[in-house]
Amino acid sequence: MPDAKAAPDGLVADLKRARDARDDAEDAVADVGESRIRALRDALTELDRLLAQYEEDATGTGDFQSYLSFQDDLVAFVEELDDDLPEREAFESLLDLFKKRRLSDADFTEARNRLSDARDLVGRLDHLADTRKRYADARQAVEERADEHAAEVEHLERLRRLGNADLDAPVEDLRDPIEAYDEAVREAFEAFKSNASARCVLDLVATAESYPLVPFEPVPGDLREFVAGADDAGGEPIPQLLEYAEYSPSKLEHYVEEPRTLKRVVGGNRTYLDRLDADPLVVDWPPAPAAELQYRARELVAVVGRFADDSVLEWLHAVRAAARTNDYERLRTAAVADHELTDGEMERAASGVEDDLEAAREAEAALRDALSEY
Incomplete structure (x- = not known):
């Protein structure tokens, strides 16, 4: 900066x-x-x-x-x-x-x-080309410095906002339901991935594509097509398919109808299948602003409810309810401040940033004005 x-x-x-x-x-x-x-x-x-x-x-x-x-x-x-x-x-x-x-x-x-x-x-x-280059470089230098001051303004505004956080606020009222939900949904998804058919698991991921705040990586086209069309292999859990992909074609003939296709498609998408986990379903800490969390929780209910039991959904509803309370933003601000601010930033926020903030705003404005004038 x-x-x-x-x-x-x-x-x-x-x-x-x-x-x-x-x-x-x-x-x-x-x-x-x-x-x-x-x-x-x-x-x-x-x-x-x-x-x-x-x-x-x-x-x-x-x-x-x-x-x-x-x-x-x-x-x-x-x-x-x-x-x-x-x-x-x-x-x-x-x-x-x-x-x-x-x-x-x-x-x-x-x-x-x-x-x-x-x-x-x-x-x-040649002189004209040189002066045009120097002018372009000078404009770029001004634009970059203006952008740096804009980033400083944003940083200082954040420090001012978080510096006013109530660090004694009972953030556990937020943390407890969020951590309980995150742990429960991870366990539920791992069990779902391990025991349900690959077809069911990938259908769930495909369904999640309709919910932009549940950001699963899309299923590769060849994998989706194979699992949907292979009655035998598609009915096996994902860990079993990955194990099958390690078999020789002659051994695999005893288990599935299309051994070579399975080895090619499942083996070629092993990284995708290994990395498929509950990360897109967790809320994480610190949480998002209230409106965003409420909207995301609504989408999560629609997806998580397709594979998890009521105990998981109860924690998710508790998270959603917490985001609706009048105290949510105070608790969230305290959580963000405690989680994100360093000791040095805490000290700077406590000492006040108004002078630096005003100076950064004025510097940015002067540079933007110069870009317009020259």
Whole structure:
């Protein structure tokens, strides 16, 4: 987290400078025309190619045919240049520069020097790209710092809220029914998975897909299809299917009708079946806010009631009833504070976070404003 009291002035100044530099670079390109400068860059590239191609053979007492070819190619190149091309006169001047009976290395050096202003114009494109990159980087830095301050605001608001928790509140009034339910539903699901047919267990998981707050991992398609269609294997408990998957095909023929399919499908989904447990059904500690827990408990009743006995449902109803009491949020806040806050956070909350909170809010607002302005 950034220092809540750290002024954002430096980042804002960097952003303004980057914006101004980008605008100046865009104006410099616009004065000439971006398309005209790009055409100039293409012309310089082609000219450099010509000079590099002929410089060695056409100079001094070199190849006379290369000298003639260079003259022809240079004339053709200049004549094809657009009349509106920036620095066209500098290109045209090369025709006179090279119109002599013998060329030297100095002539090629002079030719390149005459195009220095053209190269400076082309450099405006690179400068524009650089300033745009610096501007994008400056914006990203401001956005990241604003996000950091937003996270600090959220953190401080949480500390302020939890710092006011009544740590002497009787949180066991919540913990006892939740822990009793969680333990009971884990035992009930383990017994269900161990003894019921694989078809029944996976049907339950498929049914839970209609309840978004009971987040079982969906049954793999091939496993669901095999268990539903195999009358013999689908009627076996999941531990038995996993044991069967370890058998050789010849041994397995004595137990199921499709031994190779079972080994492929059950063996291929062993990890899924091993990991299938009651985690999506437990409430856990500390609990969710009242409205969320009430809604989730309603969905849990619909799912848990399909395999667990009344004793499990009684604890679930007790949890649901606790979430409806007027004292629930006070108890939950105390539970969350005790469970989540470190000693250091407790001390900071106790000493007060209002100044830091206000500073973080102001810093974030200043950075968001700068992003809008620049």
